[in-house]
Amino acid sequence: METIMDLRKSLDDKKVTSEELFKKSNTLAHKYQEEYNSFVTIIDDYKHVNSNSLIDGIPFAIKDNFSTKGILTTASSNILKDYVPVYDATAYKKLIESGGVLVGKTVLDELAMGGTGTTGHTGIVKNPWDKSRQIGGSSAGSASSVALGIVPFSIGSDTGDSIRKPASFGGIVGFKPTYGRISRYGLFAFASSLDHVGCFTRCVRDAAIVTDILKGKDERDMTSLPDENINYVDLLDNDIKGKKLFYIKELTDLNLYKDSGSETIEVLNKFKETIEKLKSIGFIIEEVSFDEKLLKAIYPAYMTISCAEATSNNSNLTGIPFGPRGEGDNINDIMFDARTKGFSELIKRRFILGSYILQRENQERLFKNAQRLRRIIVDKTNELFKTYDAMILPAGGGIAPKFDSEIDRMSPRYLMLENHLVIANFGGFPSITIPSGFVNNMPIAINITGRQFEDGLVLNIANKIEEQLGYKGIIKEEYDV
Amino acid sequence: MYKVVIGLEVHCEVKTNSKNFSSAKNAYSEYPNEYVDTTDLGLPGILPVANREAFRKSLMMSLALHCKTPDIVMFDRKNYYYPDLPKGYQITQETKPVGKDGYVMINVDGVDKKVLINNIHLEEDTASLDHFGDYSLIDYNRAGVPLLETVTEPCMYSVKEALAFLETLKGIFLYTDVSEARVDRGQIRCDVNVSLMDENSTELGTKVEMKNINSFNNVKLAIETEIERQTEILNNGGKVLQETRRFSEEDLKTYPMRSKVDAIDYKYYIEPNIPPIKIEDSWIEEIKKDIPMLPFERVEKYMNVYGLSRYDSDIIVKDKKVSDYFEETISLGTNPKSSANWLTSIILGYLNKNELSIDDLYLTPQMLHELIKMIDDGEISSKQSKEVFIKCIEEKINPKDVVKSLGITQITDDKTIRDIVVRVLDSHPDLIEDHRKGKNTFDFFVGQVMKETRGKANPSITASIIKDEIDKR
Structure with a gap:
């Protein structure tokens, strides 16, 4: 399957035009839409701004929770089903200015909350490798659009594992850099302290290319990091001999399973x-021990913090300044009605949890304790990063789940193995998931998470691993057009 | 008898170019929704960018109120739903306010008093709602305007003290240029807490809060109304309920809004989009240097050093520009009392009458200095000086040139005056007789001399020569 660099060469050699690439993507998007439901909006008009960047003329898709001026942006929620933004998210703007060609806005779990790809207001997203299975979420459509070969890359957001988990289920690369490396301006906030912008690609090199374009200080995002004078692409081929990696015994020891x-x-x-x-x-790779109590606490701490922040972040959705206006005799009833009709039950459940967690009498016990746990987990990880260059782990405990399966996925051990990707959100660590093989004909993946700010090293390590494992650019045969 | 205890929360809009967390203009407009950006509307995906100037001014106010400043810049979210709050939360300061534990000196009827400041914090203003028959409209011009809230301890014991505090605070806002504090534009608003306690008790009574009072006069009325209401309840053996009440200026009554049990839990938590930024000591020192001497200290100085009355001092410090004008005049060597007299009786009178600011005045401190010097040197009379003043400012001519052009330099020469006096006395021997009999004809002689000299004769010299000449005869 063609990568950004392959397409770059074809474009430069004039074997294909940007418009032809767009038409092909657009045709595929429509072709697979009914079956897989990757998109909320498919763009039919070719629009291209000339640039000399590596992605100039190359099609891409972006999650429908990035503000795109003049283009419907729903966050896959009924409360925003007709919302057309008046401004561009920084990440989107950079891609367009770099010559990227928008193919569509992709389906997500409603408001980016959820990991199944089944809760968007326009329906479920299916896994290209097996239609009876989930692609995962929340960046479901961004993952499926790359896994289906519609676009060579797409943009997602990652608050818990929302890029890296669906990437692992779809046999593609999913990368979220250090917190602040890419501006969040224009990304509809879920949990601001955990939200990251990142990308899906067919190979590690492409992830570096896209991140090189997206990264940088943004005056509109105070948490964005200062510019660096390096390109991650230039670091990809650095020698990794002697680089030290660790994996966690409590997550990977077969005797525990x-x-x-x-x-x-x-x-x-x-x-x-x-x-x-x-x-x-x-590579020097060692097994280390990580307090199991802390590993078990990851998921509850994550839910506690993310629900709390989400409740507040989504308080603007009242149907007053924008969105469907509710009905009622007074202003409270009007807002209440808009929110009752606008959100699904799952979302309301999270908001109620979040609200409960933030209540004065509960904050210390729930919110603050969760934040303390987060801090302890991050400190522990940082301590390991003093010895090791990165952490390597299976992206999860299995392959993409069937739509109807709930079985034994709630066991404590399984939950630990399934949720460790959140560590990277807790610490703002750069984290990448790359395909590492197949189980039952479904792709599986490994995750590499590194030190804060060392995005280049993580990509370098991932690139070398990708070269060695040989699962670069995998795609189910029937889609390889 | 009961003792009233008052606490105030004063909201004041900070003067900056842009809003507190967005790049929209921070300005007053008669047209709704003129100064609005995506952030002010709370559109999905927006992020706050903290305004450094708003924070600097807040720190300045904090220092002016003798508060402890925080080590880092930090904001919190206050979560609640209301149509004037587009994000569904207000960015404010709960954990690390820009100032804590300070005080302000006020003077009530000549007595100094310390009003304790619990905290001062920077937040953002809400949108404003205009209510019509069966609908309301939202104006986002005000949404996101930096708002500084000063919270006092419940430590004021009369309406007078509360008002003196408000005036003093407003003065500090104006002197530091942190705010224009214009009541007519809603730039300064108050929440007022009132409770009554038994005169002999040391325990605070139950407090009632009245929100969003928009003028100092209404603060006065609201407190008086509430004192009356609570007194009646207590006199009848009742209990005051802890609640929030609304003051109505139409019928001078307060009405219940919500009781303590309905109190909103604002679910404060740290704003995650503004990273903690360290406040360097050097920044604090820099800001301290920019704080001018404040009204309270100026009054003390004017009274103790310059010997002015409190009344005159108060008048002069009311407007920083007037006070600065005064100090500049003095710095040129002018007598402080003369300067003060000129300012309070002539200059301010003229400015008020013509609705002008001291900025509009053609007469500079240097010119006032010269004008007063001409009087002191006997070049012109004080009566003439007023004419010179008017001509100077209306025709924009330097006082010295006015005096030259009018030819109104004073006659102080003994011989010239004496010649005229002798002539006047010679032609009115009968009136000299009357004078000796005790009748007041003296002023007539002075008047005649003035008439002959067209008012240029120095009055005191004239008077002494007349006396001298009469005595000789």
């Missing part, structure tokens, strides 16, 4: 095989 399903066992076996392969090319 005696009661688990065969899928998880197989995922862990493949992980161990991967580790051996990587040692053979010069």
Whole structure:
């Protein structure tokens, strides 16, 4: 399957035009829409701004929670179903100014909350490798549009694992850089302290290319990091011999999974095989112990913090300045009605939780304690980063789940293995998920998470691993057009 | 008898170019929704960008109120739903306010008093709502305007003290140029807490809060109304309920809004989009240097050093520009009392009458200095000086040139005056007789001399020569 660099070459050699690429993407988008539902909006008009960047003339998709001026942006929620923004998100603006060509706005779990790709207001998103399975979320359509070969790259947001988890289910690369590396201006906030902008690509090099374009200080985002005078692409081929990686015993030791399903066992076996392969090319990889109590606390701490912030962040959705106006005799009833009709039950549940967590009498016990846990987990990880260059782990405990499955996924051990990606959101660490093989004909992935600010090193390590594992640019045969 | 205890929360809009967290203009407009940007509308995806100037001015106010300043810049969210709050939360300061534990000196009827400041914090103003028959309109011009809230301890014991505090605070806002504090534009608004306690008790009574009072006079009326209402309740053996009440200026009554049990939980938490920024000591020192001497200290200086009355001092410091004008005049060597007299009786009178500001005045401190010097040197009479003043400012001519052009330099020469006096006395021997009999004809002689000299004769010299000449005869 063609990467950004492949397309760049074809464009530069005049074998294809940007408009032809767009038409192809547009045709595929329409072709797969009914079956997979990647898009809320498919763009039919070719619009291109000339640039000399590497992505000039190349089609892309962006999650429907990025503000795009004049283009419907719904966050896959009924409360925003007709919302057309008046301004551009910084990330989107940079891509357009760099010559990227927008193909569509992709479906997400409503307001980016959820990890299944099943809660958007326009329906569920399916996994290109197996239609009976989820692609995962919340950046579901961004993942499926790349996995289907509609676009070579897409933009998503990642608050818990919303880029990296669907990337792992879709056999593609998902990268979220250090917190603040990419401006969040124009990204509809879910949990501001955890929200990251990132990308889906077919290879690590493309992730570096896209991040090089997106990164940088933005005067409109006070948390954005200062500019650096480096391109991550230039670091990709650095020698990794002697780089030290660790994985966590409490998550990966097969002896702890005696009661688990065969899928998880197989995922862990493949992980161990991967580790051996990587040692053979010069990585030093060691097993470390991480307090199990802390690992178990990741998911509840994440839910506590994210629900709390989400409640506040989405308080602007009242149907007063914009959005469908509610009905009622007084202003409270009007807002109440708009929110009752505008949100799904799952969202209301999160808001109620968040509201409860932030209540004066609960804040100390719930919100503040969750923040303390977050701090302890980050400190512990940072301490390991003093010895190691990065952490390597299976992206999750299995393959993409079936739509109807709920089975044994709630066991504490499984929950730990399924939610460790949140560590990177807690600490703002750069984190990338890359394909590492197949289990039951479905892609599986490994995740590499590194030190804060060291995005270049994480991409460098991931690139070398990708070269070694040989799953670059995988796509289900029937889509390889 | 009961003792009243008053606490105030004063909201004042900070003067800046742009709003507190957006780049929209911070300005007053008669047209709704003229100064609005995406952030002010709370559109999805917006982020706050803290206004450094608003924070600097807030720190300046904090220092002027002798508050402790925080080590870092930090904001919190106050969460509640209302149509004038587009984001569904207000960015404010709860954890690390820009000032804590300060005080302001006020003077009530000649007695100094310390009003304790609990805290001062920077937040953003809400949109304004205009209510019509069965609908309301939202104007976002005000949404996001930096708003500085000063919270006192419940430490004022009379309406007079409360008003003196408000005037003093307003004066500090104006002197530091932190705000224009214009009541007519709603730039300064108050929440007032009132409670009554038994005169002999040390325990505070139950407090009632009245929100959003828009003028100092209404603060006075609201407190008086509430004192009356609470007194009646207590006199009848009742209990005052802890609640928020609304003051109505139409019928001078307060009405219940919500009781303590309905109090809103604002679910404060730290604003995650504004990273904590360290406040360097050097910044604080820089700001301190920019704080001018404030009204309270100026009054003290004028009274103790210059010997002015409190009344005159108060008048002069009321407007910083007038006070600065005064000090500049003095710095040129002019007598402080003469300068003060000129300012309070002539200059301010003229400005008020013509609705002008001291900025509009052609007469500079240097010119006033010269004018007073001409009087002191006996070049012109004080009566003439007033004519010179008017001609100077109306025709924009330097006082010295006015005096030259009018030819109104004073006659002080003994011989010239004496010649005229002798002539006047010679032609009115009968009146000299009358004078000796005790009748007041003296002023007539002075008048005649003035008439002959067209008012140029120095009055005191003239008087002494007349006396001398009469005695000789």
